[in-house]
Amino acid sequence: xxxxxNSPGCSNTSNLKSVEDSYFCEDCRSAHSKNVLMLQxxxxxxxxxxxxDSRIFKNANxxxxxxxxxxxxxxxxxxxxxxxxxxxGMTFQEFRRDFICKPKxxxxxxxxxxxxxxxxxxxxxxxxxxxxxxxxxxxxxxIMTSATISxxxxxxxxxxxLKKVSDGYYAMSPSPVKFFHAKPxxxxxxxAVHIGMSYTPVHFSRL
Ligand SMILES: [Zn+2]
Numbered sequence: 001x002x003x004x005x006n007s008p009g010c011s012n013t014s015n016l017k018s019v020e021d022s023y024f025c026e027d028c029r030s031a032h033s034k035n036v037l038m039l040q041x042x043x044x045x046x047x048x049x050x051x052x053d054s055r056i057f058k059n060a061n062x063x064x065x066x067x068x069x070x071x072x073x074x075x076x077x078x079x080x081x082x083x084x085x086x087x088x089g090m091t092f093q094e095f096r097r098d099f100i101c102k103p104k105x106x107x108x109x110x111x112x113x114x115x116x117x118x119x120x121x122x123x124x125x126x127x128x129x130x131x132x133x134x135x136x137x138x139x140x141x142x143i144m145t146s147a148t149i150s151x152x153x154x155x156x157x158x159x160x161x162l163k164k165v166s167d168g169y170y171a172m173s174p175s176p177v178k179f180f181h182a183k184p185x186x187x188x189x190x191x192a193v194h195i196g197m198s199y200t201p202v203h204f205s206r207l
Contacts, residue, residue, distance in 0.1 A: 048081050107168045109143040114172040
């Protein structure tokens with residue numbers, strides 16, 4: 001009886017070596033870590049498909065939990081098994097954009113000139129409204145979101161200005177200073193302060 005490699009989809013029969021209770025060919029052993037080899041057998045599908053299945057959890061922690069690895073390992077696997085347009089391993093953000101984000105049309109929000117210095121805070125606010133948002137993995141001053149400009153204006157405190165730079169690209173800056181008619185300030189006149197028992201008036205000069 002010929003034994004074939006136990007990796008799903010692989011039919012190699014030569015140079016098999018046993019790893020735990022399974023047999024793997026040389027190609028598979030050099031392509032994958034032991035952990036990945038065993039997972040593929042357990043799930044009966046290639047690691048890419050296992051990672052894609054885990055997308056129902058939408059975030060790295062849930063996905064890593066489903067696969068049974070740390071999210072650091074998950075990031076490493078995404079980098080190893082998924083390539084971006086430049087042929088480089090994908091970051092989690094790139095993976096999310098390509099495989100998780102449903103809306104294909106996102107706007108790019110540049111917050112460099114705004115008073116917001118916490119992109120994660122903005123992202124959380126947008127997500128709380130049920131919209132998609134993520135921080136650009138190359139530059140944390142850029143947020144990609146499916147929220148519309150009017151939704152952003154509404155949900156961000158301080159009504160920041162959102163200027164259109166080009167199609168789908170907006171820059172956020174602080175709103176212009178508003179001038180209000182100030183109520184006259186009451187000036188309390190401290191004319192004297194009693195110190196101890198001496199009752200010596202101390203006069204404050206006013207400019
Ligand atoms: Zn194989």
